[in-house]
Amino acid sequence: MAGGPGAAPWGDRVAVVGSLMLLDTASLYFRAFFGVPETVTAPDGTPVNAVRGLLDMMTRLVRARHPTSLVACWDADWRPAFRVAAVPTYKAHRLSADGVAEEVPPNLAVQIPVIEELLTAAGIPVIGHEGCEADDIIGTLAARSTEPVDVVTGDRDLFQLVDDARGVKIIYTVRGLQNLDVIDEAAVAAKYGIPGRAYADFAALRGDPSDGLPGIPGIGEKTAAALVNSFGGIDGIRTALDMGHGGFPKGARDKLAKARDYLDVSMSVVRVVENAPLPPVTVTLPVVPPRPVVIKDLGERWGLGSSLSRFMDAVS
DSSP states (O other), X not given: OOOBTTBEEGGGSXXXXXXXXXXXXXXXXXXXXXXXXXXXXXXXXXXXXXXHHHHHHHHHHHHHHOOSEEEEEOOSOSSOHHHHHHOTTTTGGGBOTTSSSBOOOHHHHTTHHHHHHHHHHTTOOEEOOTTOOHHHHHXXXXXXXXXXXXXXXXXXXXXXXOBTTTTEEEEEOTTOTTOOEEEOHHHHHHHHSSOTTXXXXXXXXXXXXXXXXXXXXXXXXXXXXXXXXXXXXXXXXXXXXXXXXXXXXXXXXXXXXXXXXXXXXXXXXXXXXXXXXXXXXXXXXXXXXXXXXXXXXXXXXXXXXXHHHHHHHHHO
């Protein structure tokens, strides 16, 4: 998706000073890796394109959106067992040869520990939890927040978190560093023709090949939107099927009835967790980095140059 009606470029909307910024970190470093040439290397020849690209993105985000709090949300478990038990195809196409780990390009894999060490040294909380994806960390921290929230991601599945009343917006990176879109309820409604808070139900019906989520065979975006608008979501559809109600688009009732087992479990996969047992953590941007010597050493070792200096100026 390249934005859509109602999704304005990030620089065209007023940022709320004092917000919490939640980073879908893996989404961002994957995008940085593929968006910055691998010829960007450390003095020893190790690629650092994802490291520098992520630092540059975070610098731009902090300077444009002015958050007072920032969290790098981490995939402690990229394919949680509870989701696989419900839908075995969930992210199965991303499995590496060992059948357990996620397939990651080797030149990116060597950079991920550097990213984690660098963010920690800079005083940026890197938060994950056993059995949770970064999406679940984001959902939990957004639910806890008493301040406006910017969720930065390249994945549409987090559109389900938009909440105008609570000031939860998605900063969507799919068009690259220069074309980030701010997604609110109006943008979701304009793009998909559904209520702005109904994206999870819509996605469960339509499916999402990028996550191995099958959806309902024969149900595309238009029919999924019509079903959401008629029945309110998956629970309403299940009730209507059980009660023999009408109002289904032509041919949709039979397709839904045949996929009833999927309907019963789909939301447990699609819906992000909003109550992960995370301990309290300080997320306010530090006045000074807690480990400046480590920052200096990492910058020199990996040749991070101006990307690191600009980043430290922005977040300190």
